Amino acid sequence: MSRKRITRRRFLRGMVGGAVATLGLPLLEVHMGTHGVALADGSPFPKRFGLFFWGNGVVPQAWVPETTGPDYELSYLMEPLAPIKDRMTVVTGTGLRVDNIEPHWSGMSGVLTGQPVIIKPSGGWTMPDRTVDQVIAEAIGGETRFRSIEQGVRPGDIGVSYNGPDNPNPTESSPFALYDRIFGADFREPGSDAEPDPRLALRRSVLDSVMTDITDFERDLGSADRARLDQHLTSVRELELRLQRLAENPANLEACIRPDRPESDFPDIDGRPQLQALNRAMCDILALTLACDQTRVFTHAVTRPLNNLLLAEATAGHHQLTHDEPGDQPMVQSIVRQIMGEYTYLVETLDSIPEGDGTLLDHCVVLGTSDISYGRTHGLDEFPIIYSGTGNGRLVTGTHIRSEIGENTNELMLSLMRAVDVLAPSWGTDAAYAEDGFSPIEV
Secondary structure (H helix, E strand, O other): OOHHHOOOOOEEEEEEOOEEEEEEOOOOHHHHOOOOOOOOOOOOOOOEEEEEEOOOOEOHHHHOOOOOEOOOOOOOOOHHHHHHHHHEEEEEOOEOOOOOOOOOHHHHHHHHHOOOOEEOOOOOEEOOOOOHHHHHHHHHOOOOOOOOEEEEOOOOOOOOOEOOOOOEOOOEOOHHHHHHHHHOOOOOOOOOOOOOOOHHHHHHHHHHHHHHHHHHHHOOOOHHHHHHHHHHHHHHHHHHHHHHHHHOOOOOOOOOOOOOOOOOOOOOEOOEOOHHHHHHHHHHHHHHHHHOOOOOEEEEEOOOOOOOOOOOOOOOOHHHHHHHOOOOOHHHHHHHHHHHHHHHHHHHHHHOOEEOOEEHHHHEEEEEEOOOOEOOOOOOOOOOEEEEOOOOOOEOOOEEEEOOOOOEHHHHHHHHHHHOOOOOOOEOOHHHOEOOOOHHHEO
């Protein structure tokens, strides 16, 4: 195939049942010229990883508990976490060792990719690589209908999950759309005798058939186009796996039930989002999504970096308050306490679902973190980290662990990844590079 024949109208082709099947291509540079514990069958319960993310950080002097160890006392900002204290661990004193060149986004990039944010020559920024949830999803998410689920609470928010530079995963912020996507017509309850849709096999065979045209096509592509094509085909392969899972009889997970569909909308009230109601509707659906093994990896952004939401009891937007509120910033602290209450709700919901001899939470690791430490200064030291669940007994819970020497936050991230069976030799780059985990949290 000559290079001049690679046009935007080029398709990958194959044959299905004597008919031609085609798969469209992504936009490539060559198109743009030079400018451009155990289940019933004895297998262990699956491990799950979740990211609970909030924007604008904390107030460190009100965040860090005064004592350490299992008998520590919760700080003022952590008091809403009291119901789950024995199921979570607080880690303080670590820092992100990336250049703080873009407020909020440097921290988000540092904690979620282990690397500095990339500033574009044309202006703006981008994440430098896949985020941690997507690295984990590649390792443990392929056996489920959805390799990962990305959800948020505010419509239109840019998510915090990325497949690579300039490639954010779409974030679902509607409880109704999330419900229909997961528990709609394609959902089959465990042990169901319902026959799968016969169209699934045909759709899968169409996707399989076009793969025979790939090798010849790739020969005439440059390295950047090959990377784009690979990303495109990866999405196709993920769709194949989803179709395969839809056609299979799901495992008989006893805790799996189809939840009730949300009943009403959640409009803002006097300019204030119904943060609690929205968050809890999304968490209820998410918990049963995990219980039904529809996914094993999720990101849940209760608020985004740099958000300026007008939340309960606040007289101004969240981000504005982090800079303008004087003194100890009582309204900022009230907002953080509200968010900690929502983390507690998610964890309690997971812990309420029986699974084997324990609960769904026992087979999870749910990381809670933000984009900065102190909102007023955009600091990256004293970074806020909490997590819940042991990952099937791999992690310590019920304690406060403090780093007195400002250890690399990426050491902790590496330990969390390894706890859910991601065989990562290292995490991060340059000063943020880590090849050893954070041993105090490891069992």
